Every structure is written in structure tokens, then in C-alpha cells.
Amino acid sequence: MSTGNTTHASHVAHHFRDSEHQFDSAKQGIWLFMATEILMFGGLFVAYIIFHAIYPEMFAEGASHLDWKMGFLNTLVLIFSSLTMALGIHFIQVGQQKKAVVSLALTILCGAIFMVVKYLEYTHKFHLGLFPGRFLNPEVVHATHQNLGMYFGLYFCMTGLHGTHVLIGMGLITWVMIKTIKGDFNPEYFTPVEGVGIFWHIVDLIWIFLFPLLYLVG
Amino acid sequence: MGNHNSHGTTHTHHIVPFKIYMMTAGALFILTFATVGFHQMHLGSLAAPVAFLIASVKAALVLLYFMGLKYDNLMNRVIFGTAFFFLLLLFAICALDIWTRISEISTL
Numbered sequence: 001m002s003t004g005n006t007t008h009a010s011h012v013a014h015h016f017r018d019s020e021h022q023f024d025s026a027k028q029g030i031w032l033f034m035a036t037e038i039l040m041f042g043g044l045f046v047a048y049i050i051f052h053a054i055y056p057e058m059f060a061e062g063a064s065h066l067d068w069k070m071g072f073l074n075t076l077v078l079i080f081s082s083l084t085m086a087l088g089i090h091f092i093q094v095g096q097q098k099k100a101v102v103s104l105a106l107t108i109l110c111g112a113i114f115m116v117v118k119y120l121e122y123t124h125k126f127h128l129g130l131f132p133g134r135f136l137n138p139e140v141v142h143a144t145h146q147n148l149g150m151y152f153g154l155y156f157c158m159t160g161l162h163g164t165h166v167l168i169g170m171g172l173i174t175w176v177m178i179k180t181i182k183g184d185f186n187p188e189y190f191t192p193v194e195g196v197g198i199f200w201h202i203v204d205l206i207w208i209f210l211f212p213l214l215y216l217v218g
Numbered sequence: 219m220g221n222h223n224s225h226g227t228t229h230t231h232h233i234v235p236f237k238i239y240m241m242t243a244g245a246l247f248i249l250t251f252a253t254v255g256f257h258q259m260h261l262g263s264l265a266a267p268v269a270f271l272i273a274s275v276k277a278a279l280v281l282l283y284f285m286g287l288k289y290d291n292l293m294n295r296v297i298f299g300t301a302f303f304f305l306l307l308l309f310a311i312c313a314l315d316i317w318t319r320i321s322e323i324s325t326l
Contacts (some may be wrong), residue, residue: 023231024291025228025292027296028294031293031294031297031298032297034297034301035298035300035301036301038298038305039304039305042305042308042309043308044315045234045306045309046305046308046312049255049309050312053246053316053317054316068254068257072254075250076247076250079246079250080241080243082243082246082280083239083240083242083243083284085244085284086234086239086244086283086284087236090233090234090236090239093231093233094233108299150237152319187231197285198286199287201280201285205281205285205308208277208280209270209273209277210275211253212257212269212270215267216254216257216265216269217269217270218255
């Protein structure tokens with residue numbers, strides 16, 4: 001019964017009932033992906049909490065090497081980027097393409113600011129000799145605790161994995177921004193932007209927990 | 219075929235009002251300043267619970283409004299809930315293991 005089916009819009013693949021069916025299926029796939037993301041970062045969080053409970057003084061020493069102002073700045077940057085990402089989708093939904101492109105561009109800019117701050121933090125740590133695991137020489141950094149490398153192992157794994165997500169997210173947002181400029185999206189079809197948006201928000205969500213965990217509580 | 223709803227295939231997406239997004243972001247900014255504010259007060263043993271309580275509220279705001287779970291279908295909420303449940307299970311079982319161990323000093 002496909003002949004003369006005017007309700008089957010051009011962007012809907014033939015195996016979907018309608019546009020909504022296709023959108024919901026795609027979004028469900030993204031949420032399944034988010035479940036794996038939550039559990040992947042969750043494993044690292046659990047590792048951090050447990051080793052923190054075993055070596056509280058060593059973790060306090062590790063956290064004292066971090067500058068909370070840098071983490072605070074990055075938290076504000078990521079929250080703002082989450083807002084602009086959400087607004088990017090909102091403007092596509094209401095048919096305001098130019099505003100959507102500006103919002104997505106601002107989101108990429110915020111991602112870049114975040115990575116620059118991370119770069120400055122990382123290079124400062126390397127300069128001081130604060131490397132992960134066995135690469136940290138306790139004598140060089142005048143460490144009170146011989147296993148201080150464990151703290152920085154967790155620090156670099158968690159922020160490194162998160163930073164990788166930010167970079168991938170920036171790439172994905174660039175992709176949907178170019179597609180928006182080309183006019184590929186409209187209020188009826190914007191599935192890729194929605195999916196990328198959910199991914200970007202979970203990156204923000206993870207940072208919301210990483211900031212107090214690493215920088216404040218220590 | 220023939221089970222199209224009265225709206226057809228268009229305008230089925232829930233459009234979250236602009237104002238809701240601005241209010242969500244506003245709340246997130248305020249809570250971020252609150253996190254740092256409480257940190258400066260040096261609450262001692264309460265510092266960690268307070269910081270993570272605020273972080274949880276922020277996470278809930280992001281999930282409900284930015285990620286749209288408040289307006290999403292039951293399936294996507296269940297997917298998130300399942301992941302979250304297994305995360306809690308992972309933590310609970312690990313915690314039980316670590317904190318019920320009896321440390322013994324080897325006599326060797």
C-alpha cells in the first residue's frame with residue numbers, strides 16, 4: 001500500500017510507519033547508548049569512591065594539587081553550552097534556522113573553551129611531574145603519600161575520557177551545524193540534532209559530578 | 219496503514235518553551251555557585267554529602283529538561299532508570315565487599 005501515500009514524508013525510511021515512529025526509534029537507540037555511557041563512567045566513579053574510602057589522606061593530597069577555580073569555570077562553560085545546545089534544537093523546532101546555527105556555533109565555542117582550560121590544567125600538571133600511576137615519582141613532586149600516582153591515574157582517566165567525549169561532541173555538533181546551514185532540518189525532521197543534543201547533555205551531566213568529586217571534596 | 223492520529227505525521231514533537239530552558243540554565247548556574255559557596259564554608263564531614271546532593275539536583279534538572287525525560291515516552295525513562303539502577307547495584311555490591319572486609323595482618 002505504498003502507492004500514493006502522501007503522509008510518508010521524504011525523510012522517512014520505508015520500514016517506519018511514519019515520521020514519529022522513525023524519530024522515536026532513533027531516540028530510543030540514543031538512550032540505550034546513554035545507558036552504556038552512564039555505566040562506563042559509573043565504573044570509574046565507583047573506583048574513585050572506593051579507593052577514596054581506603055586512602056582518604058592520599059586523595060586529599062591529590063585534590064590539593066587541583067585548582068577549583070579552573071573546574072568551576074569549566075562547569076559554568078559546560079552549563080552554558082548545554083543551554084545553547086537545547087536552544088539550537090528549540091530554534092529548529094520553531095523554524096528559526098539562523099538562530100539555531102548561532103546556538104550550535106556557540107555550543108562548539110564553549111566546547112573549545114572547555115578544552116583550552118583542560119589543556120592548561122594538564123600541561124601544568126605535567127610540568128609539576130604529576131603523572132598518572134607509576135609515572136608519578138613521589139620524590140620529584142615531594143609527595144607525602146607514596147601511592148599519589150593512583151589519584152592522578154583516576155584523575156587523568158576520568159577527565160581524559162570526559163575530554164574525549166567533549167571533542168567527539170564538538171565534532172558531532174559541527175556536523176549537525178553544517179547540515180542545519182544546508183537546510184537539511186526543519187520542524188518535522190531534526191533527528192540527528194536531537195541525538196547529538198542528548199549526547200552533549202550527558203557530557204555536561206558527567207562533569208556536574210566530576211567537578212565536586214575531583215576539585216572540591218577530593 | 220490507516221492508524222494515523224488526527225494530527226497526521228507533523229507537529230508530533232513536544233516543543234519545550236524557551237522560558238523553561240532559560241529557567242533550567244538559571245537554576246543550574248545558581249546551584250553551581252551554591253556548590254562553591256558551601257565549599258568555602260568548610261563544612262567538614264558534611265561537605266561531601268552537601269556537594270553531591272546539589273550535584274544530584276543539577277543532574278535531575280539536566281535529565282528532565284535539557285535531555286527531555288520529563289516529556290519523553292515511558293520506554294526511554296525505563297532505559298535511563300535501568301542504567302541508573304545497575305549503577306547503584308554496582309556501587310552497593312562493591313561497597314559491601316570493601317566495608318565488610320576484616321583486615322588481617324599476615325604473621326608470615
